[in-house]
Amino acid sequence: RPGQTLAGRRALVTAGPTFEALDPVRGLTNRSSGKQGYAIAAALAARGAAVTLVSGPTALDPPTGVQTIAVESAEDMARACEAAGRVDVAVLAAAVGDWRAEAVAPGKLKKSEGQDRLTLTLVRTPDILARLSQPGPNRPRLVVGFAAETDGLLENARDKRLRKDCDWILANDVSEGRVFGQDGNAVTLITAEREEAWPSLSKAEVAARLADRIAQHLNGAD
């Protein structure tokens, strides 16, 4: 279907968790599996887009036909996204850690006899979604972010769309162990014009629907 093709388009997708080292053997990470982002990269590629997938550490095989770049930290992820250059659409599905250690210990942190407390100083990581959404000649035509929330899902997601200046937000409810590592996902697509609550779908189906919406949008059919 011509309205659904992404041939000739470039896409950037982020996926998975980030890993922020505390010392050579430990770090801060999260429960993201990367499944939704990988499915989105595959769905965009299946419609003909040239896709760069920037992925934090996951157990998944790189999707075929997708240029996959493996990263660890949020800063690495931000750099790899910049290096991807100009794209038509960016879908930022990664669960990027908000904090990293101010200083990474050069040797393994040791506990001492009688020590019952350890204080870590954390500093903020770059917000890749907000950076990519900044107006300018290189801004992707369409920037899609995710809002994973346990409370006040739609309010927070709407607010996030405006605050980060992205075009669309896929809001998903991650309360009570939903979503992370699972195969299913119930999301609401929030744009400036409308909100669509999608039924509970597999992550592959969410990806297919999103890729169709993206193609319609870039091809001027919505």
Ligand code: C5P
């Ligand atoms: O602010 P919050 O983490 O809830 O926003 C989620 C959205 O922002 C996701 O699309 C995520 O990939 C993106 N994000 C990012 N860089 C960060 C934090 C979040 O790209 N440092």
